[in-house]
Amino acid sequence: MIDNLKNVLLFAAEGPLMVPPQELAEQISTAVSTAAGPSAATNFGYLVAAVLFIMGIKGMTHPRTAVRGNLLGALGMLIAVLVVLGGEQVNWWLAILGMLAGSAGGVWLANKIQMTQMPQLVALFNGFGGIASVLVAGAEVLRESAPDSDVSVAGFAAGLTGLIGSVTFTGSLIAAGKLHELPQFKKSWSFSGQQWVSTALLVVSLILCWEMTDGSGGEYFLLVMVAFALGVLLVSPIGGADMPVVIALLNSYSGLAAAAAGFVIDNNVLIIAGSLVGASGLILTNIMCKAMNRSLANVLFAKFEASGPAADADEVYAGKIKKTSADEVAMMLDGVQRVVIVPGYGLAVAQAQHVVRELADLLEASGVTVEYAIHPVAGRMPGHMNVLLAEADVPYDQLKEMDEINPTFSQCDMAIVIGANDVVNPVANTDPTSPIAGMPILNVSEARTVVVIKRSLSPGFAGIPNPLFAADNCLMLFGDGKQALVELVAAFKEN
């Protein structure tokens, strides 16, 4: 056992980049299978499940292998459940009834949901995972004879499970409600001094976690209540545009809650699967923060300041806006070689993905190269825009990430911006005092011509005017996104 662990540590010490994940997984598995706890056969089954989870996530590294990866993950879960049912003391009636009810709900939700609603569904599922971990730790706290010798660590782990899981639960429900635009969330729930109340609640819950180390568990349910309130207070002041960060963070929490529950009940597969998800959520959180050029603390605790004096729309736009029409754009499209489409969330709201693809098909049929430039925060959750376009049968090899497409805008004949604003605002690069200063943007202005399809000159979420609209090579096609595209397609067909 000790030797095995030593090997694992030696492997890890070589640095994460040098160790292929599979090899690391094998090393871990050796350590796992020799650890004490449940029976050897059960632990071996858990090991198989854990390896399948890792291979499953590995499959997600390419669209070609992703379907299989997801199925491997599901297979891992099935094996883990069968191992428990086959090898451990289980209350069969509760297990079967509970799993039937959960499956029915899961199938219903998964089939009913529209792709635009994916962020709130993921938020909801995060919440369910969180509360499940809270309940598992709660049941363990209630167990009269503690199964483990080391009461203090188990108690502390139970406390952490209660804290993280409960914050995940209420935080996710609030996030889902906001994303679903429920009327209850129309008005901001925030009040002055909210951060201080949140901080106080966090301190109280950490003290309660510490109190749990005596192993009596009496504080657990008080802790859960405090953490429920904390989850509500943390998420309720955060605005819609910051939701990608919040969902990614809650995703991470739901994993960490499962891992903490693994410590409570001495279960390796919970620890491994939970920490994988925890890492995944943290990486996505980090990517989203970078894409907005804001720190996590800033997203969570600071109000996004709509800039004051610098933003004078009239001054930026006066006399420089060039209006265009669908016919004119269609004529210009005759004879271009490369077109880049820049979709924003407005496109999805207008349900215009299918018309966009129709336009792209027509262009391609006449020999034009068409690509899509996807900003990391283009949707309401990481990667959301890609899913929305995939739903409209846009092939994934046409979807380009920001870093990949930015150097190529200068070789682009026309960039068509639909329902995006702040992510193409050059002010981010030029004005260090602007609220979006330093945010990475899509450099559409380097294209020969930019066509912006937009209802009006109204500002985006950042509340600032966009000098791109006044640029020499920029044409404004005013109107509803979908309607404008339908007209454009019709005009292009006539030519």
Next chain:
Amino acid sequence: MDYITAITIFVLAIFIGFEVITKVPSTLHTPLMSGSNAISGITLVGALLAGSGFWGGLFGFLAIVFATLNVVGGFLVTHRMLAMFKKK
């Protein structure tokens, strides 16, 4: 199980997570989230093992329902999404 072993497993699994997940392209970040979310439903294993007495049983039962929702719904909706990703 001693806790040093458990913490070792935890730390190394996080390393694996970082290694594997940083290679996932942003195109697949939404399915990655919903898929990994389904994996975090592993707490179902704990839920199945939980429960003695009335309250323990009730908590265990509710945990089974929520965790299964998470697992089944998560994997299904991920599959639905991934099936839409096609090459030209």
